[in-house]
Amino acid sequence: MNNDLLPPQDPPAPRRRRKEARPQELLDAALDLFVEKGFAATRAEEVAARAGVSKGTLYLYYPSKEELLKAVVRQNVASKIAEGMALVDCFEGSASELLALVLRGWWERIGETKASGILKLMMAEVGNFPDLAQFYLREVIEPSHALLQRVLRMGVERGEFRATDPEYTVHALVAPMLFVSMQMHSIGPCMGTERQIDPCRFVEVQIDLMLRGLRGDAPPLTLSACSPPACA
Template identity: 35%
Template sequence: MTDTPKWRRRKEARPSDICTAALQVFAEKGFAGARIEEIARRAGLSKGGVYLYFPTKEALFRAVVRDAVAPNIEAIRQSVLATPLPFADLVRMLLPQVAAIITTVPLGAVLKMVVGESRNFPELAKVWHDDVVLKAVGILSGAIEQAQARGEVRPGDPRIHAFSLIGPMLLGVLWRETFTPVGAAEVDLPTIARQHADTVLEGLLTAENKG
């Protein structure tokens, strides 16, 4: 068996260890508030050690945010493969999946960072916009457009429809990141996903109350 010794595996995992630690600290403190030393401590090496893998704090920040991009693009792409489904089924599958991803991956934290530091790091906002948001919205509104063409979905700007679908999920994430730690009620993302899918598909009004 090619059995890699622990310390070697460690060495190879270092950049990723550092990124993981950095994500935590950046998410907690913001870019400027994060201390390299704390990142180093959480990653299990010395302050100087971080600089063996990342030339500057900014570079580390960029790496953290960019690294969070790639896997999520993939996740989205996966979901898109299911597109041939009826639109309702797609939504009822997609929203819980988004909830699951967000619950697993610290996507909320990254989102907070991108939003919070967008003025200081516009390129990161751009990367996220171009690689994540635009793609996600594009896929969604594409699916919506097709569904509209098939007569499944009511008319209206597909992009805004996409907002209607995604917005509440986003609100749930930010709520969890921001308000739950200071005593707000817990929010259960999967529950939100399910109920919101129903709501947005069928409408809030009861049949007898519709125009």
């Protein structure tokens, strides 16, 4: 058969997918290395090598290591907060149910994933990078606190929650969740099986305590079952 008569063919699909997948591969590699080594100790060429590309290719997508970290945070943390905001917009149940759903959702989407290591990285290193500190404040801390304050105000307006200081109630909600996440990436693995905290049980106890405190004389909360494989 004369090959000149054959119609031109598109490039193989795997090659197209490979090029389209590069930004995600770079973000995955960066997340792994930032969590393993820290931001300051991670070199751009290490991220490129782990993603299987050249350093020049990395800079085509992310012009600096700072921009790479921002992209990692946006994808793995900030986007999940935006999902929480969308949930609040359309949720039709009680404020108690919504608060429990938001906290569980945070744990499932961030706390028990590799993204939880970003929290430790930010607390440990961001003080040395003022621009990154302002970025994290603007795109993670402020939106997440606004989300939780919105749920608290909803509960007060509906008569479900007693009036509290919304700003400091949010701090009380967030701090224990950050604690268990930080422990997972620090002393937790060294504590031995018998002394390790079960993160899912911890989250359920936190939800129970907060809702009882917010609702005053409310009856005991029925705790949600936690799937052990998801917390392994």
